Every structure is written in C-alpha cells, then in structure tokens.
Amino acid sequence: MKRLFPIVLIAIVFLMSALIPAYADVVWSNAFLEQNRNKTIQVDRRFYANGPRGHINLLEKPGIGKVMATYENGKHITIGHAYRHMGKYWGIPPVDHTSGTMGWVPMDQLLLFYDNIDFLNDHRDEVHDFNGSLDFLLEADSFYLWRWPGSDREKRFFDSSEWHPDDSDVAGRYLYIDSEGREWVYVLIWWGIEPAPPGGHPATGWVCSDDPGNGRIPAFNPAPEPVIWSPPEGSIIIDGQPEDFRISEEQRESEAPGFLVFIVFAAAIAVVIVSIIVLLIRKNRYR
DSSP: OTTTHHHHHHHHHHHHHHHHHHHHHHHTSOHHHHHHGGGSEEEEEEEEEOOTTSEEEEEEETTEEEEEEEEETTOEEEEEEEEEETTEEEEEOOOSTTSOSOOBEEGGGEEEOOOHHHHHHHTTTTEEEOOSOOHHHHTOSEEEEBSSTTOOSOOEEEEGGGOOOOTTTEEEEEEEEOTTSOEEEEEEEOSSOSSOOGGGOOEEEEEETTSTTOOOOOOSSOOOOOBOOOOOTTOOEETTEESSOOOOHHHHHHTOOTHHHHHHHHHHHHHHHHHHHHHHHHHHHTO
C-alpha cells in the first residue's frame, strides 16, 4: 500500500494539471451572466466610470450581491454585455482571461467613448463601400491610422520602410470624402503590427489616401462630449426578456463555461483512485 501511494499522488497531480487550464474558464466567468446570456444585449464598447459618489462598484449580480471591484471615476472600462433588471440596464465586462474581476454596474453610471461605430452611425449617408486600389497605402513610406476621419484622438503611426506588404496584408472596407475633398479609406492591416494583435485580429482605422503620411490634418471631426449608453434599435430588453434578440442553441453551447470539463476531469480522478484501490484489494487477497 505504501509503495503505491506515490503512484496515486502522481496520477492525481497529472490530472489536476490538465484540469487547471480548463477550469480557468469558470474562474473568470460570472454565474449570473452564464445563466442569462440569452437575455442580454451584446455591447462590446469602452466607457468612462462616472458614478455619483466618485466611483462605481461592480456587483456580483445586477442590483444585488457583494462588491466585486471598484473603479474610480474617469477610469476606462469595457462592457461586454448588458442586462435589464427592474427597469435599469446593467453591464458587465467581457468574459475572458484578461478582464480581471467580473461584476455588474448600472449603465447610467458609465459614459460612452465616442469611437468609429458612432462615426459610422453619424455619417451613414456619407460612407460608402470601398472598391478602389490600396496602392496609396502599399507604396507609402509611412502613414497614419486615424480612429475616424478628422479625429482628435491619438493616431497610430506606421513606418512601412522596413516591410514590404502586399495585397494579402491589407484590405479596404469603407470610403469617406470630407468637406475639403480628401478621401479617407477604412482599412484592416495584418502586416507590421507590433505587438501582434490577439487572435489574429487586424489593426483597423482610417487612412487619408490623398496624404497618408500627414499626421497634422486638423481635427475637423472632434469627439463630442461622452454620453450615457442607449441600447441599439431592435435589441430592447424588458426586464431580462429580449425583444428581437436571440442567441442560437449552437452559439449558447459553444459559449458554455468550463464547468462540464471540470466535472469530467474530477470523474477521471475518481476512476483512477477507485481502480488503484481495487487493484490493491485483489493483490492483498491473493498473497
């Protein structure tokens, strides 16, 4: 029996080491979100904390539960999903391995970042599909990637002199012409990104095709004052019951937490232990 104890211990440690990365999905999830995901609106937007007492609290559940985290006003927070509880929308950060402590916060205690989504909505009649050539980008020694045309936010600078991109490295999606007649192209870039984007997602932004290397174009479309978020049309939720918003069963299953995996590994550990005990009993019986 004593000789087999180390074997049992090694088997358990081996199985638990395989279990840890699978169980991590549970650690970083939120139980209320997983139970009600099909009753939420997907947000995926950045906000400023703007609580009435100088901070916001993230709660375990919408409107109830312990405080999971606190953000001082002005701090940035990304909201992944929103849920309506007692007539008020509550938001929660995205569920992934980098989001930290999970918790729910009233959406009216957040101020929305103005970003390219807002720009496209504000200028939907002026933005068109891009079907032209990207030679202006491929042949440029350097260029700036703007958050939107005429943005007053920080721009991203690319020095392409050290790389030789081709058509497979970049793609153009939208075209916008400003009041001065300058053409702007919304592009996706897979080449020359440092650090490499997570999951292979491209860098995105607007390039002035008439003057891609000019980072001093005046900010003719400055961001307006931040506002409180409102749910998009067609995604209104009435106290947890979504209208015109559904998640397929296949998607729901693919987003299920790793708890089932945890149960499977725990069962495997139990099987190993029981099997070893049975072998020991048989061995002692036939001595």
